Amino acid sequence: MASPHNGAGAMHTHRHGFTLIELMTTLAIAAILIPLSIPGWQRFQENHRASALSNQVLASIFNVRSNAIISSHNTVLCPSPDGRQCSHDLDWSVGLLSFQDRNRNGQHDDGEAVIAMIQPDEMRGIRLLTSKGRPRIGYRADGRSTGTNLSLRLCTRDDRLLRKIIISVGGRPRVEAAQPGVSCSND
Template identity: 35%
Template sequence: MHLSARLQRGFTLIELATTAAVAGVTLTVAVPGGLHLLEDSVLSAEVNRFVAHFNFARSEAVKRGTEIVLCPSRAGADCERGSDWSDGFLIYADRDGDGARDEEDTILRHVHPDDGRARIRSRSASRWRVVFQPSGTTGGTNGSHAFCATHGSADARAVIVSNTGRVRVAERYSDGALPDCV
């Protein structure tokens, strides 16, 4: 029995193999680019959250008329000297302006990034904290932090706090060097 051409429908094995090969090549090219885009947007969200905390501290310094300090802190009670901010940081009002966290100082926020999606490192271990003056400035020289994804290939960002108190995000530090979280 011979079926007419009108009743025969479907794809040949060669057509199916060709379609599968084209789909495979397309996915091979598209998926890594899509993953990089996702990693980049996650890192951007984390950086924006970090910058928002700095802007909060600056506005509180002006509003309260006192120094506001940001410093690395895991537990949220005291500052920890060092350049690693990844395990958390503290924002407090330094009422007596002595630069040390005392009982009379008011803790405004303890930020504890619990998702582990980013590493945050101060560029200079000697500038382990940021102090906003009542005028909104930080004094001294620019302070810089490297912001890197813990997984994936998203590009690192530099969070730069100028001595005027302005916080900005850049692909490179002010001197042109790339941010490094090692």
């Protein structure tokens, strides 16, 4: 009688799993491909964070503008590191404060309602820079801007421009995608 492991009538056993050669080949391919995909993944994450932040800032601008119309009072959106007073810094990554500016002095005073705040950690590692000469965004009670046009630039820490939020003289904001390779400091 033939043994199950030898001879013409031997039973064939099927092995499940991978051989050492197959596993080593897979690891070698993964070791080559993973470093190649990391820069693309980082760019994807930066663009996603910039998109989320631009949407949040745009929503704040629309909120400030509509609050001016509804309340019949001037409103302001400005950089604020402490959430109480506006700073004159052109880097808005310190945090944002929006409020009703009842006495029209461009500063948050006691008794003026705070509309909203964006904390620095909500900037998601993106720098938010404004144009020179426009340290704040203001709206009149009729929804028009209190100043000239303004650009907010969303930039990476290595000074690459990701997006711009542009506010027209009339006060209407829009988002503009950046051209590849444009520096934040050159814009």
